[in-house]
Amino acid sequence: MIFSKKNEKNAGSEGKEAMMPQANAIELLKKDHRTVSALFKQFEETEEDDEKVALAQQICTELSIHAEAEEKIFYPAAREALDEESEDLVDEAAVEHRSLKMLIAEIDGSSPDDQLFDANVKVLKEYVEHHVKEEEQEMFPKLKGSKMDLDAVGAQLAEMKEDIKAKMGEPKTPRAGAKPTVHVPALKGKSQASSKSTSSKASTGSTASSASAASGAKKSGSARSSSNGTRSASRSHSAH
Numbered sequence: 001m002i003f004s005k006k007n008e009k010n011a012g013s014e015g016k017e018a019m020m021p022q023a024n025a026i027e028l029l030k031k032d033h034r035t036v037s038a039l040f041k042q043f044e045e046t047e048e049d050d051e052k053v054a055l056a057q058q059i060c061t062e063l064s065i066h067a068e069a070e071e072k073i074f075y076p077a078a079r080e081a082l083d084e085e086s087e088d089l090v091d092e093a094a095v096e097h098r099s100l101k102m103l104i105a106e107i108d109g110s111s112p113d114d115q116l117f118d119a120n121v122k123v124l125k126e127y128v129e130h131h132v133k134e135e136e137q138e139m140f141p142k143l144k145g146s147k148m149d150l151d152a153v154g155a156q157l158a159e160m161k162e163d164i165k166a167k168m169g170e171p172k173t174p175r176a177g178a179k180p181t182v183h184v185p186a187l188k189g190k191s192q193a194s195s196k197s198t199s200s201k202a203s204t205g206s207t208a209s210s211a212s213a214a215s216g217a218k219k220s221g222s223a224r225s226s227s228n229g230t231r232s233a234s235r236s237h238s239a240h
């Protein structure tokens, strides 16, 4: 768990304040990035199908939660804090999230027996690396010098993430003997933090709702062609 660490000062207190993270918004999002990066590394290093499925499921779940929290909390606050020119960075990030969600939808429901399974995870990794690089090298430095209240937004992000996790469906338990298949738990309904918002343009340091839920992505099934076990790592596209 990334955000379960209690603030030392609040360790004895009750309620949500006791769960306040020490990380500000940028530190918190960077931790998410490192977590997913480590999971991708583990995926690359294993040959075990069960482990690949478990890791792909964890990667997709972490990314879905991360994207939802960024879209509901971080990006609206970033739009408010950045000048018009720098807002393009937020637009690009939102478009990149859309590509990530399409790939996550492809991976959801698939298994290592599917020809494009490894390729889908590999391309997802490349998309994420590109997205992380842009956020960490371009957007975050601009926000550090902006009017964004990084501590307040960090607290809201942590609360939103906990809320999303609490409302997430449980992964399906595979039938005995069934082939291992990725199941990304659905993000259910509106999260508590987003319902507090009254505007799609958040005031700095406030919550906002602006983006569609990551759970809305539907599977196209186009990349799910079952094969005789041969895995083609050919890619139809690259990260950029």
Ligand SMILES: [Fe+2]
Binding pocket: 066, 067, 070, 093, 097, 131, 135
């Ligand atoms: Fe992101």
